[in-house]
Amino acid sequence: TGSTRPQRLLKAVQKNATKGDPQSVISTIDHFCRRCEWAMNVGDEKGTILDSVVCEVSPGSTLELGTYCGYSTVRIARLLAPGTKLITLEFNPDFAKVARQVIEFAGLQEKVLLVEGPSGDIIPKIKEQFGITTFDLVFLDHWKDRYLPDTKLLEECGLLRKGSVLMADNVICPGTPDYLAYVRSSPKYDSKYFKSHLEYTKVEDGLEKSVYLG
Ligand SMILES: Oc1cc(-c2ccc(F)cc2)cc2cncnc12
Numbered sequence: 086t087g088s089t090r091p092q093r094l095l096k097a098v099q100k101n102a103t104k105g106d107p108q109s110v111i112s113t114i115d116h117f118c119r120r121c122e123w124a125m126n127v128g129d130e131k132g133t134i135l136d137s138v139v140c141e142v143s144p145g146s147t148l149e150l151g152t153y154c155g156y157s158t159v160r161i162a163r164l165l166a167p168g169t170k171l172i173t174l175e176f177n178p179d180f181a182k183v184a185r186q187v188i189e190f191a192g193l194q195e196k197v198l199l200v201e202g203p204s205g206d207i208i209p210k211i212k213e214q215f216g217i218t219t220f221d222l223v224f225l226d227h228w229k230d231r232y233l234p235d236t237k238l239l240e241e242c243g244l245l246r247k248g249s250v251l252m253a254d255n256v257i258c259p260g261t262p263d264y265l266a267y268v269r270s271s272p273k274y275d276s277k278y279f280k281s282h283l284e285y286t287k288v289e290d291g292l293e294k295s296v297y298l299g
């Protein structure tokens with residue numbers, strides 16, 4: 086049987102990137118997606134915006150919803166201060182299998198905890214299982230119909246604090262209308278749209294940055 090797109094992306098990383106060099110892993114995946122096969126990574130254009138927010142927040146604790154092949158996991162983890170960690174949740178076991186290898190190839194496995202399973206089931210267990218009080222930064226990049234319920238779950242589970250930053254991918258394409266309406270109308274959030282493009286294309290997309298006001 087043939088390989089999958091994530092497996093072909095992993096092969097490209099193993100062949101062309103430099104072990105232990107996160108930037109080479111990022112550049113290799115971007116090149117693969119532009120020249121060989123499009124894949125749903127946040128990409129280089131939106132990735133640069135994400136990088137700037139990660140640096141601004143300089144998070145002690147980070148949550149990523151939706152790992153896929155680990156591209157944004159590597160982007161974020163490479164910027165984290167020593168001793169700080171990123172928890173990333175992935176529902177699809179085949180994606181998780183590839184992501185673990187990409188993250189390890191980048192040499193970032195000590196900074197990343199990849200947890201397999203549905204975000205709605207895992208989020209309520211995070212405090213007790215991983216000793217997290219609150220998240221300083223959350224990157225939402227999973228199924229679009231989970232953005233709003235998972236955000237409400239993070240609130241209810243006391244995983245957000247005054248100043249916690251939510252960064253949401255794909256708020257235009259594929260689009261997350263219920264999530265956008267919520268963070269833009271709720272008095273609990275201060276929300277801002279960063280206009281960009283769908284990864285590796287000219288189609289409009291963007292990131293929504295929402296600061297939790299408590
Ligand atoms: O960044 C993304 C893009 C797309 C996507 C797929 C097909 C298409 F035509 C347009 C956009 C889907 C995603 C699912 N999960 C997380 N991120 C995604």
Ligand SMILES: [Mg+2]
Pocket residue numbers: 125126127226254255
């Ligand atoms: Mg995305």
